[in-house]
Amino acid sequence: MQANARLRKPVLAGIAISLIACSLSLLPREVLAQESFGGGTLRERLKQRLLDSRQDRQAQPQRSDSLSRIDKPGDYSFSIMHDGSPRTYRVHVPERYSAENPAALLVALHGGGGSMDFMANDKYYGLISKSEAEGFVVVFPGGFSPRSSGKFATWNAGNCCAAARDQNADDVGFIRKVVDQVSSQLSINRKQIYATGMSNGGMMSYRLACEMADTFSAIAAVAGTDNTTSCTPTAPISILHIHARNDDHVLFNGGAGEKSVSRSKVTDYVSVPATIAKWVRQNSCNPEPQRVLETPGAYCERYSECRGNVSVELCVTETGGHSWPGGNKLRSSEASPPTLSANDVMWSFFKSTSLPNAPATQQAEPGK
Numbered sequence: 001m002q003a004n005a006r007l008r009k010p011v012l013a014g015i016a017i018s019l020i021a022c023s024l025s026l027l028p029r030e031v032l033a034q035e036s037f038g039g040g041t042l043r044e045r046l047k048q049r050l051l052d053s054r055q056d057r058q059a060q061p062q063r064s065d066s067l068s069r070i071d072k073p074g075d076y077s078f079s080i081m082h083d084g085s086p087r088t089y090r091v092h093v094p095e096r097y098s099a100e101n102p103a104a105l106l107v108a109l110h111g112g113g114g115s116m117d118f119m120a121n122d123k124y125y126g127l128i129s130k131s132e133a134e135g136f137v138v139v140f141p142g143g144f145s146p147r148s149s150g151k152f153a154t155w156n157a158g159n160c161c162a163a164a165r166d167q168n169a170d171d172v173g174f175i176r177k178v179v180d181q182v183s184s185q186l187s188i189n190r191k192q193i194y195a196t197g198m199s200n201g202g203m204m205s206y207r208l209a210c211e212m213a214d215t216f217s218a219i220a221a222v223a224g225t226d227n228t229t230s231c232t233p234t235a236p237i238s239i240l241h242i243h244a245r246n247d248d249h250v251l252f253n254g255g256a257g258e259k260s261v262s263r264s265k266v267t268d269y270v271s272v273p274a275t276i277a278k279w280v281r282q283n284s285c286n287p288e289p290q291r292v293l294e295t296p297g298a299y300c301e302r303y304s305e306c307r308g309n310v311s312v313e314l315c316v317t318e319t320g321g322h323s324w325p326g327g328n329k330l331r332s333s334e335a336s337p338p339t340l341s342a343n344d345v346m347w348s349f350f351k352s353t354s355l356p357n358a359p360a361t362q363q364a365e366p367g368k
Contacts, residue, residue, distance in 0.1 A: 070185045073097050075120075082177055083170045088150055089178050090116050090140040093186065094132045104136040104192035104350070105182065107175060107208075107216075109143070109201030111224075112154045112161045113261075116142040119198070125327050130343040137186055141178050143201075144169035157203035158228035159267040171204060172211050179215055191354045196220040196346055198324055199250065203227050206275075213237040217355035218310075220346035223250055223322050226275040227267055231282070236308030238353040239279045242315045242325060242342050243272045249322035259322070272314070276303075279312045289314070298325075298340040310353065315345055 070076060076091045097103055108127055110119035120140045122128040131138045143153030144164035156164040156171045164171060179193060195216050197205040202224025209219045210231035218238035225241075243250075248257040254271030256263060280287055280303050289301035293315070300315040317325055317340050326341030 068185070071099070078181075080177065080181065082174045087174050088116065088142040089182075090120050090142075091182060091185075092120070092128050092131050092138045092140075094135050094137070096132075096135045097137065097186070099187045102187040102189040104134075104194070105179070105188045106131070106136050106138045106350075107179065107193070107195040108138055108140050109155060109195065109197030109204050110140070110153070111198040112143075112200030112266075113152050114143070114198075114201075115145075115151045115153055116140040117150075119201070123328050125198075125324055126343055130347060134347055136192075136347075137182070137188065139178060139182050141175055143204075144171060155197075155200050155204035155207075157200060157207050157224075158230075160203055160227050160269070161200045161267075162265040172207060175208060176212060176215065191217065192350070193355065194218050194220070194346075194350045194353075196222065197224060198222050199224045199322065206231075209233060209237045209239060209279075215355075218350050218353040220342075220349065222324055222342050223247055225250060225270045225272055226278060227270050231278075233282065236283045236306060236310040238310040238349070239276075239283075239312045240315070240346055240349045241272065241276060241313070242317075242340075242345065244317045244320040244323065244325075246319055247322045252316075257322075272316075276312060276314050280306075283307055283310050283312060285310075285312055293345070295339045300345065313349060315340060 070091065070093060073093045073095045076093070077088065078091070079086050079088050081087070094103075106127070108119050108125075110116060117140075119125060120128065127138050130136075142150045143155045144167070145151060145153035146163050154162040154164040156167075156169040159165070163169075175195075182188065183190065193216055195205045195208050196219065197203070199222075202221030203226070205219040205221045205224075206226040207228050208216055210228050210233050213233035213235045216237060218240065220240040220242065222242045223244065225243075243252055245252050248259040250260070250269045251257050252272050254274065255268055256266050260266055279285075283303075283306040285303040285306035287303070289303045291299060292302045292313070293300035297319060298315065298317045300313055303312040306312065324342050325345075326343060
């Protein structure tokens with residue numbers, strides 16, 4: 001009997017993993033490639049997914065449909081209606097936040113096939129830790145998802161990606177609404193509102209640069225190039241791009257790599273050089289860059305003397321693949337490059353920018 005009991009646990013665990021494997025095989029390929037944090041054997045990925053799911057449930061903030069004022073540090077989750085559909089976003093307010101000292105705001109956009117909860121997982125991205133260290137508020141909007149859970153979401157970044165693109169989701173309008181709402185819930189410095197994103201989220205940040213230069217003073221795209229269909233920003237805007245030369249999804253020199261998802265769900269990605277050249281022209285920058293960071297395996301080059309005192313910067317890592325530099329790829333065969341931290345580089349870049357014509361503050365409205 002005791003021997004049978006000892007055998008029962010691994011057998012049941014094996015059956016559970018097999019059932020999950022069967023169910024995952026029926027999901028679209030882009031789901032399995034969620035933000036490129038896959039890798040390792042199937043069994044390893046399934047075990048990690050079970051662990052992640054359990055940890056995510058434990059870490060969920062209280063969700064509220066009330067858009068009331070946020071008056072203390074912590075994690076919050078909200079639901080709003082936009083374009084006839086429910087959309088969600090998470091907010092992290094650092095311990096040092098005070099309504100008397102308006103905070104900078106970072107909008108962090110998850111990758112294709114991901115979710116706001118995945119982007120807010122500090123063990124992968126470290127953005128909550130960076131928020132605590134620097135004192136900025138970070139908001140994690142959820143992309144367009146065909147599922148009520150909000151999982152497996154994408155962004156309509158123009159030519160990419162998947163359901164958000166195919167159904168022409170109004171993601172720009174949604175993010176504008178989120179920024180306005182958070183700015184009424186908290187004391188936000190309107191001169192210091194920034195956007196960043198991973199992969200499809202990085203592509204979406206380029207669309208925000210094209211259509212919301214009145215709101216964002218800078219964007220930082222990681223592993224996602226500019227695939228917008230049109231771009232007429234109302235003002236110059238600072239651009240930071242971070243990309244691994246050996247990215248096997250969004251290829252550095254253009255196109256979708258072999259490890260990318262079904263071509264019908266994505267696009268023939270614009271190259272990193274073409275993306276940077278576009279924004280150097282767009283901002284009328286000096287076409288000769290200056291090397292501002294050089295370390296083994298990584299460098300950053302900045303284009304300056306741009307209109308509106310903005311800048312364009314490109315940071316390249318030689319390795320790391322399709323990843324968030326400095327992040328934690330627990331299930332990948334190739335670690336994120338240790339020589340560069342996307343969070344450190346982008347926050348240093350953001351702090352050097354400011355939206356010139358925005359009001360300095362927007363205090364949270366009493367009673368809201």
